[in-house]
Amino acid sequence: MKPKIFIDGEHGTTGLQIRTRMAGRSDVELLSIPEAERRNAQLREDLLNSADVAILCLPDDAAKEAVAMVSGNNQVRIIDTSTAHRVNPDWAYGFAEMDREQPKKIAGARYVANPGCYPTGAIGLLRPLRLAGILPEDYPVTVNAVSGYTGGGKQLIAQMENADHPEHVASPHFLYGLPLKHKHVPEMQVHGLLSRAPLFAPSVGKFAQGMIVQVPLYLADLNGHASLGSIHEALADHYAGQDIVEVVDLKESAALPRVDAVELADTDRMKLYVFGTAGAPHVNLVTLLDNLGKGASGAAVQNMDLMLKG
Ligand SMILES: NC(=O)C1=CN([C@@H]2O[C@H](COP(=O)(O)OP(=O)(O)OC[C@H]3O[C@@H](n4cnc5c(N)ncnc54)[C@H](OP(=O)(O)O)[C@@H]3O)[C@@H](O)[C@H]2O)C=CC1
Ligand SMILES: CC(=O)N[C@@H](CCC(=O)OP(=O)(O)O)C(=O)O
Known part of the structure; x- marks a missing residue:
């Protein structure tokens, strides 16, 4: 049966x-x-x-x-x-x-x-680095993100798509969750294996499906002389052999002029990037996904x- x-x-x-x-x-x-x-x-x-x-x-x-x-x-x-x-x-x-x-x-x-859609992107970056011992448990993590408006369900879709809606939103990009109490924070903390709640700043763009999640880090505050290369290696090792989650090659990432929030719309895939310059003090970890797909x-x-x- x-x-x-x-x-x-x-x-x-x-x-x-x-x-x-x-x-x-x-x-x-x-x-x-x-x-x-x-x-x-x-x-x-x-x-x-x-x-x-x-x-x-x-x-x-x-x-x-x-x-x-x-x-x-x-x-x-x-x-x-x-x-x-x-x-x-x-x-x-x-x-x-x-x-x-x-x-x-x-x-x-x-x-x-x-x-959750945003936690999928954030935990996808944070957890492998916690497990590899690179990211300290008490690192002051910030998560910045933009979502397609379908993330807000039928209500936000109607507000964005219908100009006659009494609460129509005409903005091409807006911040929300401004009191910093978003419902996804506990999940990011628990499954991201963090002792401090991450500071999460979400936003919505005028596109239906797609999502970028960013976690910028200071290398000097990570463990074991972390570098662009060692962070990329930890992520690549964690996701080795996976078909849905892909860790983008460092050289390919370095050659990109931009990351497009809708690139993975209508797919169930997720791409992880490590951006920065070798020898410089910062890295920016980025996840690309469809909020309604892998999200x-x-x-x-x-x-x-x-x-x-x-
Ligand atoms: N949209 C997204 O990107 C994501 C959504 N989710 C989660 O998925 C869940 C659904 O969200 P989403 O699909 O966006 O929301 P929608 O508002 O688009 O859809 C919710 C559906 O549930 C129905 N519903 C609401 N209350 C009840 C009830 N008491 N009994 C039976 N049916 C009910 C609604 O009916 P009605 O039309 O009458 O209100 C509607 O059909 C949420 O918990 C959300 O957090 C998770 C990840 C991403
Ligand atoms: C753009 C937008 O409004 N996004 C929703 C999150 C999507 C959602 O409802 O997801 P979960 O079920 O994963 O919580 C929000 O911020 O509440």
């Missing part, structure tokens, strides 16, 4: 992208809720309890409610794309490339928390596939 998959929130931004990725797959049976019934709690509960894997593409509160709806049913496994469970030790963190044993953990888990829906399908194999 084919495994049954239910996407709770399938008519939202992340849910729709997961559905697109599942189109044409004959190895799974997709359970579906009509759009008009998407908030029908009884129907959702029935579908959640009929699934082998339920993928939650809901706001945090609704995701917690959905988990409660299947708490007595050991047959249902959950992938939650919300922020609700990402630092909960009872949940496997769904970033398969973060450690060698992570795919196995995801494959065997009942509950998988899909990572959300692509990772959710990757995790589902691991769980179905596991």
Whole structure:
């Protein structure tokens, strides 16, 4: 029998992208809720309890409610794309490339928390350097990022795309999260293996999908005479043999005039760069991804596939 998959929130931004990725797959049976019934709690509960894997593409509160709806049913496994469970030790963190044993953990888990889009970029840079002993645990990490506006879901999409919207945003690029209390900070700290919360400055650009995450570092404050080369080597070693995450060659990075936020839009890939000049005091670590690809829906399908194999 084919495994049954239910996407709770399938008519939202992340849910729709997961559905697109599942189109044409004959190895799974997709359970579906009509759009008009998407908030029908009884129907959702029935579908959640009929699934082998339920993928939650809901706001945090609704995701917690959905988990409660299947708490007595050991047959249902959950992938939650919300922020609700990402630092909960009872949940496997769904970033398969973060450690060698992570795919196995995801494959065997009942509950998988899909990572946030910005944290995927930041943890992708920070964790390998912590594990290699290059980045001190208490380094004052800053994370600067720009996201495509689909990161804000249906509401921000409507504000950006519809000039008649009462809260229309005409700006081509804006900063937000100005009180520095963004919901992604705990996740970056825990899975980035940091003792101090990183200072996170997000922004949104007038493009639908794409993301750049930057972590600039002072070499003199790193361990073991770190250099452009040793940082690149640590990242390249960590991701050796991976097909989704690529560490861009130092020479190729050095020849680039710019990094384009939308280069990986509509893909599930992620590229890591190490920028700077040999012998100079700074490096800038950069991740390029699609906020809805490796940053959300692509990772959710990757995790589902691991769980179905596991
Ligand atoms: N967009 C992105 O780039 C990313 C999003 N995520 C996460 O994915 C989750 C979904 O976000 P996103 O797809 O962007 O959001 P959207 O607003 O685009 O979609 C959310 C969907 O959930 C439905 N919904 C909301 N509340 C309930 C409820 N109580 N019961 C049933 N359905 C409900 C909405 O219906 P309605 O239309 O009626 O509101 C909508 O269809 C969030 O937790 C978000 O943090 C994670 C990574 C990246
Ligand atoms: C542009 C924008 O608004 N982005 C969202 C993050 C995307 C999202 O909701 O992601 P998670 O589920 O990973 O938390 C925000 O800053 O809240």
